[in-house]
Amino acid sequence: MSPRLRPGQVDFDDLTVDDISRHFGRRRAVSHITFRVPRGIVLGLLGPNGAGKSTLLAMLATLLRPSGGRIRYGAYDAADQGAALRGAIGVLGHDLFLYPELTALENLEFFAALYGVDAPRNAAALALEQAGLADRALDLVSSFSRGMRQRVALERALIHRPRLLLLDEPFTGLDDASAAALAARFALLKQAGTIVVVATHDLDLAEGMFDHAVFLREGRMLDMIDRPSALRSTYRDVMTRRTTDVGAGFSRLNQ
């Protein structure tokens, strides 16, 4: 399932976050974050509540403008290529972006059509098969469990085959089998060259999924670790580090 370009859509090979900050009034939600993610990489954003993960994802999704710094999608930036760039980004938010009064099939068909996917009804039916929900295609989303909604929402985020996939707490409501299916899906997306950015608290389920992990606290980036293992203990170590210790190892983030 490689990203497929539609007319007017742009494509890119990497995502570069260059010293971005975002302030809400006097509150700094995100402060001087820098990293680069090439194609086929799964990046984890890890941190406690209020660390700035969701704000960072909103900026990557072009929903929020950074107060400082810039985000580059290959050679493009959001200010120049708004709509075309949004067509290459898929977002699964903490809220699921689904209409409860519509059926699963209608929801996916609507978003497929909105993203300009060819034959949106067929694409929606295929996506529901992928989610293991083909037999519930004609049921209203309001009748689904949280886990089932989460699976439909993931298919909604992927239905236009985005180059960049942004996921905020994707494991919420998923049972072990569904979480394992999500991990397998990440592997397929990596093979297809998709850049996947995942913000999560669920370190046990995320174990082994990330190629890189960015650790955030109070809007600041504490560290970025390649191929993190023993995620929970690594997280504890990084989070207990004093702010003055932070900085070592940052130079490689720009490489």
Place this chain on the structure above:
Amino acid sequence: MFARVVWLVLRKDLTVEVRSLEIAYTTLFFAVSCVLVFAFALVREGRAPEDGAAGILWIAIAFAGTLALGRAFERERQSETLRALLLAPAARPAIYVGKLLGIVSLLLACEVVLVPLVALLFQAPLFAQPVWLAIVLLAGTIGFAAVGTLFAAMLVRARTRDVLLPVLLYPITVPVIIAGVRATSTLLQPELDLAGIRFWLALLGCFDVVFVTLALWTFEPLMTD
């Protein structure tokens, strides 16, 4: 692509509404209650005040419209689906126009019930000029909903949105409501005053053009951040 997105958003909104009938029932109930209260207060011994019908009709439309606008965007807020619409690679003004047409359709459906009710309770010859009345109602509804859709979308994440929407909306739409009332009053005169109707309709048309243009121009920047 613009027209396609407008149609997709409109069809989605109408499908959701037909399935739940939530906005239709609440706005209609509210508008009919409003007209009944005025009828009990103003109609004495079977005689309604002269020219009262036009004002009461437009007050009911404005109140029902505010309720419909609030509920239509509350629906988009509950699952953050407005964000999903804004994330799509569609022209954001097209999303605005789709939402606007959905609100206008709902209000016109409400007016189909309101007009005969007002005509009956206030003994007003509202059906004497049905074509002109339809044009006046359409023009006034578009003007009111154009501003209302923009404000309701802007306020969707504000905690005080239910209070702020009428506070912001009514002062700006007063010219539309006044023009609508005067155009409808002109239609209720025994002699058809074509010049008067044309004047008020031209004014309504100007408001529509200005409000829709401003909304199309400002929707994208207002919704980014």
